[in-house]
Amino acid sequence: MQYGDVHLGRALRIADVLEFLRRAGLDPDAVQLTDPAQVDWRDGGPERWGT
Template identity: 50%
Template sequence: MTGPGAGAGGPDDAGAMAGKRPIVVQLPSPTGGRRVRVDGEILGLAHSVRDLVEFLRRAGLEIEPEQVADSPLIDWRGVGPDRWEAETRT
């Protein structure tokens, strides 16, 4: 199988859990980082994909770093996984 959720990390289990536990990654905060919520509960402020993957692992959701950008399990608010700092205006 290829695409989001493919490979290690139990895509079938993760998909079943995500249906019950939506993952939301908020816009970058003015001070940096993005708030991560699962099922409405704040897991923490992630400053990278690595942080996000660790928060999800602790919540029982296994996902590989390479999968987060295209994963249907994650609702990226505003911008995708390539931005972790707030936009600066000059």
């Protein structure tokens, strides 16, 4: 997962995404994971995770 130019780590499940958002100083409740203007999903998405 990346925030701006900073690599935060690899998210393997939605809980990882929420934790990375917290670490970046963002409020996970304020981020709409299904909004493409806020999140650029690659190789998956909020409903689909790679193996």
